[in-house]
Amino acid sequence: MTQMMTGGCQCRRIRYEARIASDEAYLCHCNYCRHATGGVSIAFTNVAQADVTWTGDPPDYFQSSPIAKRPFCSTCGTPLGFQFLDATNMDLTVGSFDDPGYFRPTSHFSIETMLPEWSDTSHLPGKRLDEHAPVADRWMKTLGKLPD
Template identity: 55%
Template structure:
C-alpha cells in the first residue's frame, strides 16, 4: 500500500489516497468521452474510505441515474466517477501528482472506442518547449516556460 496525492489544475481541490495497487484502466464509453472531451479517460479504482479531500471536495454532477462525476467547479478538471451506494470509486489518473506510477491493465466501454487512437507510438513527437507557438506564449506571459 502507498499513499498518493493529486488535485485539479488550479489547486482548489486536492486529495490524498491510500492505493492498494498501481492498476488503472481506460474507459472509452460515450459518457466518459463527453465528460472529458477526449477519446477515453484513465481511471484507477479506489476505496471511497481511502480518499481524503485535503482542501475541499469536488463539485458533483449527476451524469446518470446511478452515478455522479466529481470535478473542480473553478477549473473544470474531471476527478471522479462515483456509483451510488458503492464503497469503491474511480479517480482520474491524470489528476494524480505522479500519474506515471500507474499501469493500464484493461479497457472498458469498448463499444465506443476509436481503435486508431489506441497505439499512436508511430506518430511524430514534440516536446512542449519545442513547440515554438506554445513556448513563446509562455515566455511572453510568464517570462519562462512552466515546470
C-alpha cells in the same frame, strides 16, 4: 504495497490524499466518459471511497447518469473521478494525481464504443513543447519559464 498519494485539480482548489494499493489503472471508452472529459478515453484507478480524503475544498459533483456521479472542480473544470451512487469504491482520474506516472494501464473498459483509430498512436510523429516556438514563447513571456 499500499502508499499514500496526492492529487487534485488544475487550480489546486480541490486536493486529495488517497491510499493506493496497486499501480493498476484502466482506460474507459464509454460515451459518458468521452463527453464528461472531452477526450477519446479517460484513465482511472479504482479506490475505496474510505481511502480518499479531500484536503482542499470538497469537489463539486455532477450526476452524469441515473446510476453515477462525477467529482470535478467547478472553478477550473478538472474531472476528478467517477462513482456509482450505490458503491463503496470510486475511480480517480489518473491525470489528477501529482505523480500519474506511477500508474500503468492494465485494461480497457467499454470496448464496444472504443475508437480504434486512437488505440495506438505510437507511430505518429511527436514534438516537445520547447520545440514549438509559438507556444514556448507565450509561456516565456507570461511566466518566464516553460510549465512543469
